[in-house]
Amino acid sequence: MTDRARKTPRRAANDLTVLLRTVLGEDRFPVDVEALALEVSRNHEDPITAVKGVEIDGFEGMLRARRKKPGWQILYNTQPRYRGRERFTLAHEFGHYLLHRRPLTAEHYRDGELSDDYDFECLPLQSNDWKDAEREREEEADTFASFLLMPIDDYRNQIGGQEMTRDLLGHVTDRYGVSLLAATRKWIEFTDARAAMVVARDGFALWGRASTTAYKSGVFIRSGMPIPDGSVMAMGPTSQQAGGQRPTSLPDGIWAFSRGSEPVRELAFFSDRLGISVSLLQFDGRGGGADIEEEEPWDSYDQFIAGVRE
Known part of the structure; x- marks a missing residue:
């Protein structure tokens, strides 16, 4: 063929x-x-x-x-x-x-x-x-x-423009029978919301992915970047209230990217079995500054699998 x-x-x-x-x-x-x-x-x-x-x-x-x-x-x-x-x-x-x-x-x-x-x-x-x-x-x-x-049309119907919560993400992983990483990455790839995911180990980002709108407003996750103090991810599994399903609202000054820092809602997951932590970051509004126009890769996942061995 x-x-x-x-x-x-x-x-x-x-x-x-x-x-x-x-x-x-x-x-x-x-x-x-x-x-x-x-x-x-x-x-x-x-x-x-x-x-x-x-x-x-x-x-x-x-x-x-x-x-x-x-x-x-x-x-x-x-x-x-x-x-x-x-x-x-x-x-x-x-x-x-x-x-x-x-x-x-x-x-x-x-x-x-x-x-x-x-x-x-x-x-x-x-x-x-x-x-x-x-x-x-x-x-x-x-x-x-x-x-x-995970067909996109069905996934969109499941999400319905809602804020991503622990319950909603759990519903998606159960419906499609996939891992949390696969379900989260899929949402980041098609959502119109400003959002990003960070996968980390030992206090440093392994890889990250930002939605198109988030990247254009200056959100870019670099492999090797330190996880900031004060983030839910840095505080560990006990940082969120037991049974809490919604993201934790954080002020600006914690998660910072190329255009500076802004408030963010963070939902974190921790896997002892895999030795990794995952944070889903959701932002409000468009973010400051004009959209990025240059041809820069908009996530570090491809860089990670292309140049790092586990």
Whole structure:
């Protein structure tokens, strides 16, 4: 398949969303990626014939070609066991199948076994070793997974222009069966609100992402920036009232960005298992100053996965 004929990740995911809506209606979440991949691939000469969980340290997922006859297997890591991450990995590998695989036919097995390397192995945060084409494929598979699991039109309907709270974010993660990180990042990518997310470890930002409107008003999260004293994230898990669902209002002078500091509402989450903390920052108004026009990257997530190993 030529690049011109190949579907974009978003189009491929949207086509499947239409299919699922037609067959299952609105009660189709969370998406059963395994069943979908097995059923859709049956229409090809080289279908996906198995989806298997494995427990291998340092392994994320793989789309593996069968060695004896045309077909594929999806393998995914079940250690640590976290269903939201597993579902995203399955969707990611299914994206490789639809977007990137070289279709296999009986001709590839004329010597009795597949000899060439057709596999896609996805290692966590190793993209500083990838070539540009490999990095692009990984980003496309992530985009496909995001749009398949969390269609924007449905996500918008769930949010309805509300302030993001702990309850609302919990509703979203439950509906789509995804991790908090995936659900938060998805909201940041499409919201019209001025908002940003910060992922940190040991008091420093690993990566961050700002909504388009937030970035244009000067909000940019740099990898390695120190988490400010006085922030909810810096004060730790006991900083918010027990059972508190709404963000904590903070005055200006705490979170500061390129255009200075302003009041912010901060909602923080803490994961001992992953050793990270996540803050969702929500701002009021447009912020001071004119919009940024220069071609600067608007988040540090891509910089993080491109240049940092975990």
